Every structure is written in C-alpha cells, then in structure tokens.
Amino acid sequence: MSLRRAKTWSDSEVVVMATRTVVTGDRYFAIDGKLLEIKRQLRQKDGYPFDPDRLERVLQDAVEGRFNVSVVFDLDAAPYCPEGWTVESHKPGGSFVWDPSKVRLHFEPEHSFGWRIDGFEFLKRSVSVPAFNANLLDGLLGRPELIPDEWKGMNIFFPNTVYRIGGGSPCIRFLGYNGEVWGQGEGWVAPGCDTFDEFSTVLVRVST
Numbered sequence: 001m002s003l004r005r006a007k008t009w010s011d012s013e014v015v016v017m018a019t020r021t022v023v024t025g026d027r028y029f030a031i032d033g034k035l036l037e038i039k040r041q042l043r044q045k046d047g048y049p050f051d052p053d054r055l056e057r058v059l060q061d062a063v064e065g066r067f068n069v070s071v072v073f074d075l076d077a078a079p080y081c082p083e084g085w086t087v088e089s090h091k092p093g094g095s096f097v098w099d100p101s102k103v104r105l106h107f108e109p110e111h112s113f114g115w116r117i118d119g120f121e122f123l124k125r126s127v128s129v130p131a132f133n134a135n136l137l138d139g140l141l142g143r144p145e146l147i148p149d150e151w152k153g154m155n156i157f158f159p160n161t162v163y164r165i166g167g168g169s170p171c172i173r174f175l176g177y178n179g180e181v182w183g184q185g186e187g188w189v190a191p192g193c194d195t196f197d198e199f200s201t202v203l204v205r206v207s208t
Contacts, residue, residue, distance in 0.1 A: 008064040032192045054145035071146060075137040079161045080138045089172050090161040095132055099114060100148050104130075105156065105201040116195035122187040126159035130205040134161035137175050137184060144182045152177040155200045157187065174200070 038055070041050050044156065048055075075093030100188055106129050110117055117125075137158045140147050156175040164170050169190035187196060 005102050039132055041113040051145060057145065065124060071143060072096065073098060075135045077135055079134045081163070085163045085165050088162040088164050091133055093160065094137070096132075096136065098146055100146075102206050103203055104206055105151070106204045107201050109196070111200070114198050116197050117190040117200075118128050118191065118195060119187055119193055120191040122196045122200070123159055123162070126157070126202050129202060130207070131160050132204070135174050136160045136203070137173055140175060141184060143180060147175070147182055151175075153199065155185070155187070157200065157202050159202060162189065169201050
C-alpha cells in the first residue's frame, strides 16, 4: 500500500480572543513541568513512546492558541484520482465533522462465518448502507492520528467512489494498516474479479 496526501480536509475552529493572563507561581511550574516531561520522553534512548507526528501537531495547535479544533472533511469535492485512473461514479456526502463515535464498521452476514463475497455483490450491497466516498479515505490518510487503533487489521472500503484503472475492471479503494503506516489499496468489483473476506468492511455513518 502507498500513502497519498490528503486534499479534502480542513481545520475549522471558533477563536475567542481572551485577555492576556500572567502565569505565575504553582500554575507556571505545573505547566513547565509538563513541558519538561515531554522533552524527557523525546530524549529517551529507546525512543519516544507515543506518536511524534501527533505530538508535533498538538503542540503547534497549542502554540497558536487553538484548543478547540474540529476537522471537517469536504465530501462534496471532486475526488482524488490517481494518474491513469478514471472516476466511474462519485456520490457526494456534504461536509462531515470528524467524530469517531459517528461512524462504525459494517460487515456482511457472511463474514461472521469467514466466507468471502464476490466484489460485484459487495458493491451492490453497499448501496443500501450509509457509506462514505473516497474523500474521507484521503482525508484520513492526511490525518492518520485521527484513525482509531481498533481499525488496524481491517480493509476499510469507501464504496461511494468507484474508479477504473486504465481499461480494466471497476474498483473501490480501501484504508488499511501495513504494520507501520496507514495506506490505501483497491478491490475489484466486477463480477468474478475479486472476493472480499471477513477483514473487508465498509465505513458507514451511525444513524442519529
């Protein structure tokens, strides 16, 4: 799998200008102590125990005074299309404010028995569930710190965008973890071309 840079996400926030506060005494030393602990962790010989990319992003937000940032994905934008590919279909999805509690992984009944499903049937069934398009896939690849750890080991498909590679069969893209980084791949959805196993799932919206 190969990572692709996100093109469809933006940070959205409400900024409230506050009176400057002089930080002294116990509060100063408490904040300074936390900063020193971060530096200590970064200097450990066996490496930083958490995600340094996420740390850098969070610290940059803090430096700029952004403490209430929402990540918004534009699911109406034209989808990213790799060179040599064409977009067969793309179902817009509006603006989606990222909240992992508002999404879930959808599995087909056959998957509970470890059975495989034909790619064409897999795509046809996805029409009946509130799935996402590939803009969310590329958005999450651009902000991998947002992806829940429990998704590792799954091939998570975004069937509301269907592609065709060259003159080949149609395909849909998935999000997956290769043991080191999050990346993307594709599954063929023409009759008889590919099968989707019990690790193949569709990301869907949670009904409210």
